[in-house]
Amino acid sequence: MKAVTTHSNVLDPEKIRKDFPIFSKEIHPGVPLIYLDSAATSQKPLAVIEAMDAYYRHSNANIHRGIHALAEESTANYEASRQRIADFIGAAKSHEIIFTRNTTESINLVAHSWGRANLKSGDLIILTEMEHHSNLVPWQILTSEIDLRLEFIPVNAEGLLDLDEYKKLLTQNPRLVSFTFMSNVVGTINPAKEIIHLAHEAGALTLVDAAQAVPHFAVNVVDLDADFFAFSSHKMCGPTGLGVLFGKEALLDAMPPFLGGGDMIKRVKLRSFTTNDLPYKFEAGTPAIAEVIGLGAAVEYLDDIGMDTIAAHTKELTAYALERLEEVPGVWLFGPSIEHKAGVAAFTFEGVHPHDVSQILDRDGLAVRAGHHCAMPLHEKFDLPATTRASFYLYNEKQDVDRLIEGLYKVKEIFG
Amino acid sequence: MKAVTTHSNVLDPEKIRKDFPIFSKEIHPGVPLIYLDSAATSQKPLAVIEAMDAYYRHSNANIHRGIHALAEESTANYEASRQRIADFIGAAKSHEIIFTRNTTESINLVAHSWGRANLKSGDLIILTEMEHHSNLVPWQILTSEIDLRLEFIPVNAEGLLDLDEYKKLLTQNPRLVSFTFMSNVVGTINPAKEIIHLAHEAGALTLVDAAQAVPHFAVNVVDLDADFFAFSSHKMCGPTGLGVLFGKEALLDAMPPFLGGGDMIKRVKLRSFTTNDLPYKFEAGTPAIAEVIGLGAAVEYLDDIGMDTIAAHTKELTAYALERLEEVPGVWLFGPSIEHKAGVAAFTFEGVHPHDVSQILDRDGLAVRAGHHCAMPLHEKFDLPATTRASFYLYNEKQDVDRLIEGLYKVKEIFG
Amino acid sequence: MDDLYRELIIDRYKNPQFRGELEPADISYHDDNPLCGDKIRIDLRVDENDIVTEAVFSGHGCSISLASADLVVESILGKTLDEVKEMDKEMVLELLGIELGPVRLKCALLSLKVLKAGVYGLGEGESSDDLVA
Amino acid sequence: MDDLYRELIIDRYKNPQFRGELEPADISYHDDNPLCGDKIRIDLRVDENDIVTEAVFSGHGCSISLASADLVVESILGKTLDEVKEMDKEMVLELLGIELGPVRLKCALLSLKVLKAGVYGLGEGESSDDLVA
Numbered sequence A, B: 001m002k003a004v005t006t007h008s009n010v011l012d013p014e015k016i017r018k019d020f021p022i023f024s025k026e027i028h029p030g031v032p033l034i035y036l037d038s039a040a041t042s043q044k045p046l047a048v049i050e051a052m053d054a055y056y057r058h059s060n061a062n063i064h065r066g067i068h069a070l071a072e073e074s075t076a077n078y079e080a081s082r083q084r085i086a087d088f089i090g091a092a093k094s095h096e097i098i099f100t101r102n103t104t105e106s107i108n109l110v111a112h113s114w115g116r117a118n119l120k121s122g123d124l125i126i127l128t129e130m131e132h133h134s135n136l137v138p139w140q141i142l143t144s145e146i147d148l149r150l151e152f153i154p155v156n157a158e159g160l161l162d163l164d165e166y167k168k169l170l171t172q173n174p175r176l177v178s179f180t181f182m183s184n185v186v187g188t189i190n191p192a193k194e195i196i197h198l199a200h201e202a203g204a205l206t207l208v209d210a211a212q213a214v215p216h217f218a219v220n221v222v223d224l225d226a227d228f229f230a231f232s233s234h235k236m237c238g239p240t241g242l243g244v245l246f247g248k249e250a251l252l253d254a255m256p257p258f259l260g261g262g263d264m265i266k267r268v269k270l271r272s273f274t275t276n277d278l279p280y281k282f283e284a285g286t287p288a289i290a291e292v293i294g295l296g297a298a299v300e301y302l303d304d305i306g307m308d309t310i311a312a313h314t315k316e317l318t319a320y321a322l323e324r325l326e327e328v329p330g331v332w333l334f335g336p337s338i339e340h341k342a343g344v345a346a347f348t349f350e351g352v353h354p355h356d357v358s359q360i361l362d363r364d365g366l367a368v369r370a371g372h373h374c375a376m377p378l379h380e381k382f383d384l385p386a387t388t389r390a391s392f393y394l395y396n397e398k399q400d401v402d403r404l405i406e407g408l409y410k411v412k413e414i415f416g
Numbered sequence C, D: 001m002d003d004l005y006r007e008l009i010i011d012r013y014k015n016p017q018f019r020g021e022l023e024p025a026d027i028s029y030h031d032d033n034p035l036c037g038d039k040i041r042i043d044l045r046v047d048e049n050d051i052v053t054e055a056v057f058s059g060h061g062c063s064i065s066l067a068s069a070d071l072v073v074e075s076i077l078g079k080t081l082d083e084v085k086e087m088d089k090e091m092v093l094e095l096l097g098i099e100l101g102p103v104r105l106k107c108a109l110l111s112l113k114v115l116k117a118g119v120y121g122l123g124e125g126e127s128s129d130d131l132v133a
């Protein structure tokens, strides 16, 4: 476990932006980029780009089995990153950190490996109505093989989980509670510690989809007592092509391997194999070496600024955005008020389809998302075919929000 | 299908090395790198490093669902790479190209998705005794669930597949023949077209592990008539974290999805989903966007030089290496003669363990591998606990071989 | 992309010329784009020579999908069903008169997809992007 | 790394001092390193006070694993089994007198792993890297 170092309490986005080369880009001639789509993927600081660049220029080699100097250097860097990432989320042991491709694969790994080995027909899995598709479809696929029962913690009109209904579901002997720490649509931060505590009391394990949480605030898997915890590098200033699964050692140890191949074995004969120790047991084949090193640099970058500082900045910005959006006639905000959320503002705009909103904003360099944001059930529940989503991160500033509001008035003008 | 453009018939490794920043590195003070470990992973040309760098600096955004300019740019680049990679291996349709993490995951995808949907207890899968663990363990895992029968095409003393035995196995109604196009240990290039033709005549499908083949010579999946074809970006001048699975459209279309989540769906409800079209059906979650763009650049780089030119260069170099290695007293070469192979020389050195060979060579900057090279069964068959492997690629030159030979004489001196 | 919202599109979106439903219709088909929830239905009547005599659309969506539905429906009046089967992506883009990114292209082509699925007599849910490739 | 092949190691590799087998032995254990096929067996005899009186190794492997086996076995003569249980990675590295990368570290520690698994009375195949972490 590691204390979060807050080097200063207030962040200067002006200075931060200098760390991100993409902000020197003109998105159209003369129009700078205003990036409000970090919930889809974050931008990357120079430190991360250069770490990978340096890896390829100076120490690229396959890891683990090599004796030559390059292979040793590469292995040492790779494992040092694993340790840094473990520290970042407060994991007690670095071999509880498994590298995958993305959050989606992390969740699928648990469904395939833990799920098939431990679940049987009729077993209950509790999810929520605000899940991203990546925490729905793996369980649906598993249900089509083992006849599981999926139940959902309802989302109320405010965009919060109904914990009373959750407690009722818990009386039905659930095996797993798998839920998002922070919604990528409405921004709700769910009370993960309480949800996990209640699940454990009911005898269930827990999986936390932390894809949006880890980028936005300090997390500690030991304090949360999370059993599984999944997130993506690309949303937290790291490279694409890399996800993380944290699992408690005892659970991971007892699970059968998922993908088979090199590195995840100790011995192989023609018709049998013995599995390797953690974490390698779950890392089959040549891993995403450069990407792991890139995520190590990302974690260092975020740590240097301080996750509490980042969280405070994003919260202030989101509060300002919600306030200003409410002023715009025809805008309807989707989701809870600022106390319960971070980083995301989703809305509809009367008479204008989100696609049109997004496209007109794009002319002013404003990058926002339009659609169902991989959460069709949540949209369906609120009878919204699609929403427009602006999301904020450490490099955004109030002026970005002001430009968004100006842009929305232009939309109104065109479609009014 | 695309003709291979051979811009010149002879390659100048001196010039090529200038494209690879790592060769300006001193591996120890005053000792330059002599990289003879490309079968583990290749080095990366500047064009590839810069393509990814440029992606992160100028066009990073999540793909497919975004309307803003960055998302469109990123999507267009990603899909253009897919097309380039399809062309590179002669695939008729770009949606027959599925992006995975590595060869290992590509093979696991076929085992999980096609295997579970199509195989039943007692079904025969034919592999070979020279397979990499990544083409053994996935089938062993599947066998532990469905009681399959695994049989192996024997490898003869020369390191070649025994095709007579293969023909006998084919009379036993196999469902799949899964084999390596080129061995990563002994370098043998197997007669893939013939193996596939015979398999099809026997009513079996085929999977080609092309991890070593694609980097080394021009391939054409349509000409081969391969059903599945797997390879890794990192072995062909591309980035880590990316693999490719080619599958025939009709087969992929009929297969159930593997990993569930965003992008692989058309519609999601709380308890059900409908799958997306190819290739997205098999690409769950945010993909390795930068890496796909990097592999696109790698393929362009290789194409510009010409795969035939590269193949000729590597062959000449390997022939020279075999010749010179044979001169060294105590060296025993493992594998076939040069007509049947490319790019790899594996050997033992009397009285000296491969670990010691590799470590002493390292002092002179020579990077070779020592161990079982993820092919324990092949080593066991020949009663070798481990071998030393030198592997060659486009940036190697005759002097590298000369240095290797000098290094081996030093080993002899120390251990003699 | 700057002329994306050229007057024609905004105008057709706000004041569609061919919005409606035909009961009974000779051909009726509907489909949606799950990405954004856009839904389009197209109804046709044809004469004894398979020439389209009436055509209307209904549904909801963004300006691109609705304007393109209005323009596509207009463009087929007087055409034979065989001619409609020949229609492709380029014809729609020409009607709209703009360049489109990959996501908006799906919006623009939804109406053509619905139209062709109907004319080919496909069953519900059988339409496919191949129709407008 | 340049003194890796310092004389001591090459010397002990070529001329081991404690190579052999004890039949019967009070403690005997063997294990291998699948990565490179190195195999080490260690046999011990102890007196009534659990003090190691005789110790030898056998097997095959690289210079690091065999030299370290020879040195490790030598170092435990006269020690109690409890003292052997306390031995760790650093003690082996000190005996060898070199720095090692991750792969060669496994070679160097194989003999200690075998020794401790034997002294702890583990069953065949039960030894683990945790013994030498």
Ligand SMILES: Cc1ncc(COP(=O)(O)O)c(C=O)c1O
Residues within 6 Å of the ligand: A261, A262, A284, A285, A286, A287, B039, B040, B102, B103, B104, B105, B132, B134, B135, B180, B182, B183, B184, B209, B211, B212, B232, B374
């Ligand atoms: C023949 C062969 N198959 C499969 C693999 C596995 O490739 P990857 O580790 O990229 O999954 C390799 C690489 O080591 C190989 O050489």
Ligand SMILES: Cc1ncc(COP(=O)(O)O)c(C=O)c1O
Residues within 6 Å of the ligand: A039, A040, A102, A103, A104, A105, A132, A134, A135, A180, A182, A183, A184, A209, A211, A212, A232, A374, B261, B262, B284, B285, B286, B287
């Ligand atoms: C809450 C949440 N879960 C899961 C995911 C899936 O992440 P990835 O696409 O990196 O697998 C996302 C990202 O879109 C997300 O926001």
